[in-house]
Amino acid sequence: MRINALPLPYLINACTRFTFSPTRTQLKQATDLVVSNMKAINPILDATEKFTQAKLPGMVTGVALDIKKSKVIAMIAFKDHIEDDERKSCYLYEIQVHPDYRNQKLGQEMMSIYLRIADESDYDCCMLTVLTKNDKAIKFYTKNGFNVDEFTPDVGDAKDHGEEVDYLIMSRRCQRDHK
């Protein structure tokens, strides 16, 4: 793990608390949120698989909690990755906000924490995978400084495990000069 330090739990606003130390129940709620959010555009996502992914060694998961309802309303997950060209990336696995809590800057808050952690640690870049049909997320990532990475296969043309490629790889160079 190359991450220098994770912020302690804090209040995003009067009703919302954010923590990088979710309980098992909160982690389960977070992975259920991923599946429920994505079912329209990615129906094959599986909750058990997502929960197993969340428990991979080195996976960092942050959750935002509605304090009054005691439930997870947003989550972010990222992990170290070494790319084929040896770039050290802080790979964004998930960023998800419950539909009832969108457009209130929760996504932006979590994205800013992630970018700051990556910039302050020993990474070359931030990287993520996004489905080409998820145009809203692509706009959100572009707004946050991500561009289509050179590793993105040719959409539609290339074949990936026998299926048409329907995703983009996006990246953003880390801004701290740590070399």
Ligand SMILES: CC(C)(COP(=O)(O)OP(=O)(O)OC[C@H]1O[C@@H](n2cnc3c(N)ncnc32)[C@H](O)[C@@H]1OP(=O)(O)O)[C@@H](O)C(=O)NCCC(=O)NCCS
């Ligand atoms: C993408 C997502 C995380 C954004 O979170 P959010 O809390 O709704 O976004 P915010 O309120 O923080 O908005 C941040 C900025 O992104 C823009 N944005 C957010 N959602 C947008 C949308 N649906 N379409 C266009 N722009 C959007 C906002 O306009 C805002 O820009 P502004 O600062 O100029 O107003 C959220 O919509 C989500 O959970 N989507 C479903 C899950 C998903 O697709 N995750 C990505 C998987 S790869």
